[in-house]
Amino acid sequence: MLFKILLYWAFMAIGIYIGIKRKRSSIRWDAREVTFFKWLLTISLALLIFILGVGIGSNHEVVHNLRRIGFSAVLIAMSGLVGSVVFAYAGRKLIGLDRYCQLADKGADNHHD
Structure with a gap:
């Protein structure tokens, strides 16, 4: 391991x-x-x-108990997804990257085609 x-x-x-x-x-x-x-x-x-x-x-144990653990699994997965998006956005803003993950230059035009 x-x-x-x-x-x-x-x-x-x-x-x-x-x-x-x-x-x-x-x-x-x-x-x-x-x-x-x-x-x-x-x-x-x-x-x-x-x-x-x-x-x-x-x-087989997971498949047999899928109904019981399904809601918890979906809740955990969605929490992980939302947390990842929120922290990725916050981290990107914190280090100064634009939406294309390029260093944001406040004075320049950052439009990408």
Whole structure:
């Protein structure tokens, strides 16, 4: 169990390191790379949610008690969703990012087409 947690943290640390190195270099992300990573993220999340659904569906105890735990599960999920949106918005405002996650320049025109 501890190994898995450390493995996840290691993958995250490697990703952060690559992102920082890439940001500091003169090489910038081109549109194709950004599109690829967005696509990869979407596919990865869909696969993760699918695997989670398979795990839940194969657990007979969860399926048997679904009606009883359903309301609580929906309430917890919605609370997490609302909390994530609120804190992401507040964090973005706190560090000065616009709605496109670019540094907001108060004097410049920040319209994106």
